[in-house]
Amino acid sequence: LSKTEMGVDQEVEVVESCMVKPSEETPSHGLWLSLLDLTMVNRGHTPTVYFYSSDSGAVDNFFDVARLKAAMAKALVAFYPLAGRLSVDGDGRPEIDCAGQGALFVVARSDLTVDGFVDFQPSPELRRLFVPRVEESPSIMCAIQVTFMGCGGVALGTALHHAAIDAVSAFHFFQTWSAFSRDGDAAATALELPCHDCTLLRARSPPVVHPDALTVFCPKLLSLAVAEPSGLVVNQIFVLSKDQVAALKRACTGSGDIGRVSTFCAVSAHVWRSFCTARRLPTDATTRLTFPANIRGALRPPLPARYFGNGIIVLGAAGKVRDIESEELGSVARRINGAVRRMDDELVRSAIDYLEINGSKQPPSSMPETELRVVSWLGMPVYDADFGWGKPLVMHRAVQQRAGFVYLMDGVSGSGGVRILVSMEAPILNDFQRLLYATFV
Numbered sequence: 001l002s003k004t005e006m007g008v009d010q011e012v013e014v015v016e017s018c019m020v021k022p023s024e025e026t027p028s029h030g031l032w033l034s035l036l037d038l039t040m041v042n043r044g045h046t047p048t049v050y051f052y053s054s055d056s057g058a059v060d061n062f063f064d065v066a067r068l069k070a071a072m073a074k075a076l077v078a079f080y081p082l083a084g085r086l087s088v089d090g091d092g093r094p095e096i097d098c099a100g101q102g103a104l105f106v107v108a109r110s111d112l113t114v115d116g117f118v119d120f121q122p123s124p125e126l127r128r129l130f131v132p133r134v135e136e137s138p139s140i141m142c143a144i145q146v147t148f149m150g151c152g153g154v155a156l157g158t159a160l161h162h163a164a165i166d167a168v169s170a171f172h173f174f175q176t177w178s179a180f181s182r183d184g185d186a187a188a189t190a191l192e193l194p195c196h197d198c199t200l201l202r203a204r205s206p207p208v209v210h211p212d213a214l215t216v217f218c219p220k221l222l223s224l225a226v227a228e229p230s231g232l233v234v235n236q237i238f239v240l241s242k243d244q245v246a247a248l249k250r251a252c253t254g255s256g257d258i259g260r261v262s263t264f265c266a267v268s269a270h271v272w273r274s275f276c277t278a279r280r281l282p283t284d285a286t287t288r289l290t291f292p293a294n295i296r297g298a299l300r301p302p303l304p305a306r307y308f309g310n311g312i313i314v315l316g317a318a319g320k321v322r323d324i325e326s327e328e329l330g331s332v333a334r335r336i337n338g339a340v341r342r343m344d345d346e347l348v349r350s351a352i353d354y355l356e357i358n359g360s361k362q363p364p365s366s367m368p369e370t371e372l373r374v375v376s377w378l379g380m381p382v383y384d385a386d387f388g389w390g391k392p393l394v395m396h397r398a399v400q401q402r403a404g405f406v407y408l409m410d411g412v413s414g415s416g417g418v419r420i421l422v423s424m425e426a427p428i429l430n431d432f433q434r435l436l437y438a439t440f441v
Helices: 065-078 124-130 167-190 242-253 263-278 321-326 329-341 345-358 426-438
Strands: 012-020 029-032 045-052 085-088 094-098 103-110 142-148 154-161 233-240 286-294 312-320 371-376 394-397 405-410 418-425
Touching: 012 065, 045 124, 065 103, 065 142, 065 167, 124 142, 124 154, 154 167, 233 242, 233 426, 242 263, 242 329, 263 286, 263 321, 263 329, 263 371, 263 405, 263 418, 263 426, 286 321, 286 329, 312 321, 312 329, 312 345, 394 405, 394 418, 418 426
Parallel strands: 103 142, 286 371, 371 405
Antiparallel strands: 012 103, 029 094, 045 154, 045 394, 085 094, 142 154, 233 418, 286 312, 405 418
16 A cells, blocks of 8 residues: 555554553573574564454454553563563673563554455555554564554554564464453463473583484575575565365375365465466476474474464575476375375474574575575464454564565464465566466466
8 A cells, every 4th residue: 555545644653652661570680591482683673563443343442551560560460571671691692681661652643444454465565554663662572553543443554573483473462462351360370371481492411413404494504506696676466265175185185085185285385386487487496385383292292382482484495497387286285295295303403503503693684585484373373362342353464675575474353264375586476376366277
């Protein structure tokens, strides 16, 4: 949505900005970050936006600011690192300075309407309007903006620093905060406490990388090509219906037993193939699909399910472009599933040890044009952020400005479908869309 389309008078006005601190005293210390956290330090804040309609339920004191702040203060007791600041220890190693400094809470208003954004596309403009600005305070770990819209609805913009948390931890925080707002102190009895012990992910001594680990673990240092995408990067959301997802899974199994292939593998295989053809990659080039994988259940003993931090490593599958384009869809899906199935304790420990040996600092950069990164939020509680006035109509990442990224999310309201947020160069987007849906014609 450009400024021209919106009209110059349709802006967002900030009416309040403050820090919300934990409601009780919290531990005061420098929180040691794991090597997996350190790989995310330069990623900065992840911008997301939730949209709520005042028609979705009770509207008494709709999104009452005092109630939201009080609930956040209670949630920050358990999630106290989000009230801290990104800092460095005496050796210059990044850490979170936990001293209860607080999370940024911004209140704004706008004449814009929620209806205009239900089918919105992520964009820099969307981030500018609804996500709190943290450029001048990059050490803040958590920032929230509540924008009251002209229609009576609300946009809830969030910016959480990736050094502190991955998507699993972020949604845990939003579930907790919204529960305190919705249910009051009763939410404390059902609260699943986060685990802040990042030392569970220390490297081994001495660090050892299993010879086979790098066949699926994809540190940033490994690159398949030097060419990077060029041109304007745009974001577009495509929707696959429940029936279309089922059709892809049937195509992968060759039978009616669609339970044998995951939605992630089937949809990712189809997206990968469409991506290779739309980008017109050389047929003899090697292409790679990479994806963050949750390690919490792979370690022995397992990490606590509520481990708070970055509990992900990036895995990948590779193949010649000609093979990805010509193989049966099931074969492409099996390449991806092969990487998924390799996830175990030794792989995770080898990945951490690799970062210990080779360094974890990764400057932000574009990916090779042959690489596709698929981030799956499938099965995550994206729509659980009910603060007492109904669930969100829609939630998305506000913008992804790097080409070659794809986000998979469950369809709205339990539709059984999948929403696909694609970030790629504008000239190839139409071809990608045509290829994505051609299977179902």
